[in-house]
Amino acid sequence: MSNMHLGRSAFSYRNFRLFWIARMASMLSQSSLVIALGWLVYDVARRSMDVREAALQLGLIGLVQFVPMFVLTPLTGWMADRYDRRLMAGWSCVAQLAGAALLAWLVHDGRGTLMVYFLIATLTGVTRAVYRPAITALAPNTVPRALLPRAVAANAVAGRIGAILGPVLGGYAYAVAPYLAFALSAALLLLSSCALFAMRGMERQPFDRNRHPLRQMMDGLTFVIRHKLVLGAISLDLIAVFLGGATALLPVYARDILHVGPAGLGNLRAAPAIGALASGLWLSWRPLQGQVGIKMLASVAIFGIATIIFGLSRSLLLSLACMAILGAADMISVYVRQSLMQIATPDEMRGRVGAISSLFVSASNELGEAESGFLAAAVGPVMAVVLGGVGTLAVVALWARWFPALRNADSFDHEPARAPVS
Template sequence: MPILSGAGPFAYRDFRLFWIARMGSMLSQSSLVIALGWLVYDRARETMDVQAASFQLGMIGLVQFVPMFVLTPLTGWMADRYDRRHMSGWSCLLQLAGALLLAWMVHEGRGSLLVYFLVAALTGVTRAVFRPAINALAPNTVPRAVLPQAVASNAVAGRIGAILGPVVGGYAYAIAPWMAFGLSAALLAVSSAALFAISAIERQMLDRKRHPLRQMADGLSYVLQHKLVLGAISLDLVAVLLGGATALLPVYARDVLHVGPAGLGNLRAAPAVGALGTGLWLSWRPLGGRVGVKMLAAVVIFGAATIGFGLSRSLAISLPCLAVLGAADMVSVYVRQSLVQIATPDAMRGRVGAISSLFVSASNELGEAESGFVAALVGPVAAVVLGGVGSIAAAVLWARWFPSLRNADSFEHVAGEPAAAAPGERGTRLP
């Protein structure tokens, strides 16, 4: 790919298309999550108390995580073997089908909790295909020297989607519940069109003599052998898994803050507002030195903001706490994605990205399950506060257990190191 002197990532056509697809998919997913969460919780509250209904929210996270946990090693291998554009595009179309099904059921007054869980499981399957493919695709749209800025711009697209999706989805649900799911389907159509329009990419051919199961295991082996990558991925996993307050936002909106579905959209968007501002800053002024220490500090701030939100009884306090939480999470995500994508050779990006996606899925979907289950045992407020404390403890422990992460200085240093060879791979290039 020719390097344009002094140009940022948006100077490249394929990155612009990728950015549109990323933003559209995040808008859709955020809208769908907020609508499905409210639909399930509100339906459950018709016959259950707060803690039992919180358990149903946990189940929604669990049924999305299980298929991703099972399929992600396979889909990561597929992202290194097959066309990443087509994998991402077709998975968007399958998610579109699920959103249309929900829109029809809600419009016709049909469906049950069991049906909603089945649709959530289908969403988990499609995201298991989508995440490794689109994560591995991003570095193929820009030269390596522009990748840190592309990571920040990619994160901005995700946060714009995370801001507007919940707000629009929440208000659309308040007007007519089926509209939120229809909106999600329309956005997925835009994303799939943009992905299919990206130019054909070059990729390395996997060694056909090496068994596919061995090739899948190579991604995990690579992560385990590179402590910097392992530390960055696992810290993000544990911090968000323990501090996932967003899973309980329907509980806070309905029974703690009493702000309804429209207020739920604002609560859901608040972390993304903080993350967006931080992402815009990072896309203009990337982090300099001591990126590892800054990631650890961001996790501590994330935990403290989670505790503040958990104890709040006022929307005026809750929204700033969530915004700070989102800003800190953006720094953590930015450092993790930059380190992983820069330090990983392209022939391994699908499989290593699959491991990263699995960790992210665990921190999000499994974190939702964990938050729902803990809330069912000790109540939603105690669950959020304990999660924030756990995030702070994780940052302290990871600083001790992963000195390579603590001592990581700059992305330029990582990019300057020779990329490790992918086990058993050849240098053949495919158009």
């Protein structure tokens, strides 16, 4: 590592400041939209369905957002390495803005139906398939490599600030007037796209234009499979959040178990982000030193334990505490995963590797929402959450055994691995 940048903050670089604003605004928007759309779909469904059938609709919302990610990610990852990442992320925000504005109009005029909401959720999944690999690969281009771990932590803080305030703003705006939550989401996406379009002059590694595009798309997957440290970190986060995704069922808990309404739902949704923000701020000031792999495994285990206790809780205060602990543990896991992935991956492949990571994140979030909804429909929401936490603990034990490279990872001070050439 070069020492000339170590005393500087990532925020001393203009492009990173703009990137951070764009990241925070988009996360505020997405978090607000998720909370509002989840409550809207569940509330509309409960007018004609019982609890389990309505919970199934929440699962379907997650599924229709995941399918476009699964189909389009290889293409959008390749695009993020070939084309301007800044413009890809910016125009995808504009497209998401159009969807949020359409939702605001439909809800305001009372013209929406479950089918229409599912269609808009599907289109949102398409736009996020473009946004995620571009924004993931863009971050390392905004600061020198020596500052990348600090930038990762600061970037995560932006995401967590968005995840804290977004649900609160969305929940309270929905309580005032449902359409306001979607209008707020659209306004925030406008800010995000403007910040992205204002970024200038970022250095990029040359892209090999002689290889066939299909082979280039496969290079990202080949790199992840061969690099056991990256594979272990990404897949651990995938399986743990997929199984332990209690957040997908928060509308059920808020409405039918804790009885706290849409405002309480916003507080429950924000609690994980509050815990994550606290740990993220600490990590941006004091990055992890030593045994980073063990610390990641321990944080995922804590995530599973907090999920189990939340599932059994009937107290709002205990539930909020569990969600905050869960979020703090998840923040550490995300920090380690992103730092290892960004530092180990050559810049010319970050779009494609970031696309694989985005697909894993989408699987753990959107597909995890579908799994939680389907399992809740089968065994009830409480048992679904508890079983997810137990499964997370089992995964930690298995990954510690199957991925010794992850278990033995001691620091982030690695040179980027070579890109596949076969």
